[in-house]
Amino acid sequence: MVYLDNAATTIYKPPAVAKAVCEAIETMGNAGRGVNEASLKSLRMLSETRKLLSELFNFPDQNRVCFCSNATEALNTAIMGLFSKGDHVVTTAMEHNSVLRPLYLLSDTGMIELTVLRVDKVGRISFREMEESFKENTKAVIMGHASNLTGNVVDLKRVGEICRKKNVMLVVDAAQTAGAIPIDMVDMNISVLCFTGHKALMGPQGTGGIIVSEGVDIRPLKSGGTGMHSYDRTQPEIYPEHLEAGTLNIHGIAGLNAALKYIVSMGLDVLNDKEAEFTKEFVQGVQNIPGVEMIGDYSDLEPTCHTGIVSLNIGDYDSSEVCDELSVRFDIATRGGAHCAPMAHESLGTKNRGAVRFSFSHSNTKDEIIYAINAVKTLATE
Amino acid sequence: MVYLDNAATTIYKPPAVAKAVCEAIETMGNAGRGVNEASLKSLRMLSETRKLLSELFNFPDQNRVCFCSNATEALNTAIMGLFSKGDHVVTTAMEHNSVLRPLYLLSDTGMIELTVLRVDKVGRISFREMEESFKENTKAVIMGHASNLTGNVVDLKRVGEICRKKNVMLVVDAAQTAGAIPIDMVDMNISVLCFTGHKALMGPQGTGGIIVSEGVDIRPLKSGGTGMHSYDRTQPEIYPEHLEAGTLNIHGIAGLNAALKYIVSMGLDVLNDKEAEFTKEFVQGVQNIPGVEMIGDYSDLEPTCHTGIVSLNIGDYDSSEVCDELSVRFDIATRGGAHCAPMAHESLGTKNRGAVRFSFSHSNTKDEIIYAINAVKTLATE
Incomplete structure (x- = not known):
């Protein structure tokens, strides 16, 4: 997984x-x-x-x-x-x-x-x-x-x-x-x-x-x-x-x-830098895929501005559906639907579909990030 | 311990x-x-x-x-x-x-x-x-x-x-x-x-x-x-x-x-019977020691009437003092003072001294019970 x-x-x-x-x-x-x-x-x-x-x-x-x-x-x-x-x-x-x-x-x-x-x-x-x-x-x-x-x-x-x-x-x-x-x-x-x-x-x-x-x-x-x-x-x-x-x-x-x-x-900054590196890599990998809509502000991904969370939607798909696909077909664990933040979804226009949330840790690997990017690509082009 | x-x-x-x-x-x-x-x-x-x-x-x-x-x-x-x-x-x-x-x-x-x-x-x-x-x-x-x-x-x-x-x-x-x-x-x-x-x-x-x-x-x-x-x-x-x-x-x-x-x-009754056996053994061993005052009702020690708790005081000693002695000299872990049950202490006449609480588990051994009885004897006769 x-x-x-x-x-x-x-x-x-x-x-x-x-x-x-x-x-x-x-x-x-x-x-x-x-x-x-x-x-x-x-x-x-x-x-x-x-x-x-x-x-x-x-x-x-x-x-x-x-x-x-x-x-x-x-x-x-x-x-x-x-x-x-x-x-x-x-x-x-x-x-x-x-x-x-x-x-x-x-x-x-x-x-x-x-x-x-x-x-x-x-x-x-x-x-x-x-x-x-x-x-x-x-x-x-x-x-x-x-x-x-x-x-x-x-x-x-x-x-x-x-x-x-x-x-x-x-x-x-x-x-x-x-x-x-x-x-x-x-x-x-x-x-x-x-x-x-x-x-x-x-x-x-x-x-x-x-x-x-x-x-x-x-x-x-x-x-x-x-x-x-x-x-x-x-x-x-x-x-x-x-x-x-x-x-x-x-x-x-x-x-x-x-x-x-x-x-x-280990040093908090060392761990955070690694997490931020994965977050940046993932954002760069997915944000320009046709059909992918980023949820939130990804203009500054420095750790002081952004944690290791990236939320997105793909085409017209419901986020829970995408989440299921990621789990069943790719064995990638993410979270879909409403994230217990109702007004945030309303404000960001994702009340109906929710959002697919990817969240990284310093313990992930670069290969996992690339694998996740490719999974998003596959789902977005289907 | x-x-x-x-x-x-x-x-x-x-x-x-x-x-x-x-x-x-x-x-x-x-x-x-x-x-x-x-x-x-x-x-x-x-x-x-x-x-x-x-x-x-x-x-x-x-x-x-x-x-x-x-x-x-x-x-x-x-x-x-x-x-x-x-x-x-x-x-x-x-x-x-x-x-x-x-x-x-x-x-x-x-x-x-x-x-x-x-x-x-x-x-x-x-x-x-x-x-x-x-x-x-x-x-x-x-x-x-x-x-x-x-x-x-x-x-x-x-x-x-x-x-x-x-x-x-x-x-x-x-x-x-x-x-x-x-x-x-x-x-x-x-x-x-x-x-x-x-x-x-x-x-x-x-x-x-x-x-x-x-x-x-x-x-x-x-x-x-x-x-x-x-x-x-x-x-x-x-x-x-x-x-x-x-x-x-x-x-x-x-x-x-x-x-x-x-x-x-294991069976709840099997575990309880063992705990009750230790409780009975301990009560029988300490209740007649001169200077030992039992706190509570020890007339029926069947598991349906009594859990594995035995509280007592020794002579005029404060319960916390006895507890310390049991810990330092005998390496026996008990609990003294007021047991977060203020009205119970008032009703049972132990508001000032508290009570030394021994509490048993089926995981204790008979040797431990005998050792604890002897520790109480020693402290009561000093």
Whole structure:
């Protein structure tokens, strides 16, 4: 199988990941109150992983790195926990349902006022419109760092500056960028970062997190046991326990720990450059094939502007049909249909057909890219 | 290390568990919309695991078995999603904070009316008091199947009958019993079952679930991508997607799948009988040691009445101190302090000292039990 569905989940994980998970399953207890060696071993690993993540995202306080089961949980925690009645929230038409649906829930029940910034035909927002959308009661901008449909990266530094000027929080969905491109929470003025562990970070599924800047207060989505302050009626105010009720996915996080060390040892930029090289090669190979329609902006494929996602359609075919053909005839794994980003499809004119999404990883090979280009050629000329 | 902290997390997992997790990490994609082989492989495994769980708990509809990251998430989903303003909910003083804290949140904000049934000196509720607590607006009884402090099992069949008579839902926290003793959702009249995968079920951490009977409606705790109905503003109404936003912990669930098959192949009763044998041996060995105070009811240690938990205190020692001694001097892993069950400690008179909890698994050995008994003897006579 030629696996080009890395934006859904990376299937290549450094061998150290599975090894670390196995070792954790065999030796790690539950963290928290226990003082036995199995329990302490878990606690030390969790602490080290928080440190690795805070370093990766240039965040000063590792105790405010809280583990979640995925980016969706992190985003729900942020969105359901940040706002008071009457707050105004700004988002964009490019967002994934993990951002839109919790926001709709709040706006449809009258809790918040919601502005959804429109995008142009290739999915770009207007920074001027964003700034103009701000009001007295604007509490936050919530948006993805890169689109899961087009791979286009938003200039978060610029968004962060706009937010800083108006004292508005910036909440970032980094599902597609954590581990793929550099994220600097201080430089980008990010208040809350939501990420998943199983995509570009190459950790196991069931891992991810929410990083909450000092001074930002989030009501917990879940409450329960924390192994501390057991006699309080509510979750402890102290982080990370405030947002970590119940037993963590310690086994999975041990794998994420190994993946983070791999990224550090290889160099994030080295991995990204390789992914960008494949993305460029693929775009160059397919964009001029007659019948191929590119979805999104492919004018700048540098890693700071574009992740390893390329979406396209072929002729009049439904994207799911193309996807099936790629799988059955060529054994190429891609993803078709609507990518849980309904307004993005509406904005980009792909609501009816969806889009065939190819997503690359540094672990792919040049031969695989050429093979995929030829498969697209074959399908487009049939 | 002699690991007697199995109620926090089992550290012995059948070898097939780690193997299945590793294989999943190496071969499984993201389930959902993808039609490629890596994605379909995940989907088939998830479906098989739902079937195994529905068979284990005698539940008729595997599609209403929804995966969660742990029992805490399942309980928060149930408690935050079931009630309307003015509903009356009944719980007990033996509950874990994963039940109490979400309930407090709802009652402290005036959403629900809450009755907490008191317990006697060994932690037993009165079924008569439960029945008498029911009112016109009583919507649910929410309680644990077994106490995480004393190991005492509640006669859920009897609770289920009381609930059936009054048309009240029974929501069960099976954190300590799923995989440890038989649970029959039909026979016990359970409306919602919340369980974790990493304790007696011997799966990896980060796994668990909520099983929702037909006709019971739960508002989702999280919303987001589901790979279906992408253009709807809310989570799909269809189960399991209704309660499963975002990427599941497929790697962990693959391990749970292997653990469930192990339990089926060995026989739940065979495993439980062995655990009960160790529990009995330990209780007989420690209960008459001068200075040892047993916490809970140890009058019937049959698996249907008692899980593999034994809590005790020694002389005037703080439980955490005893726990430290057991770890440092004897290399025995137990758990001390408050066990996230504040009202249980208050009811049983152990609020100040907590309790030293020994928790056994069928994977322990007779020698380990004798060693632990002798350690308690040594500490009690010093």
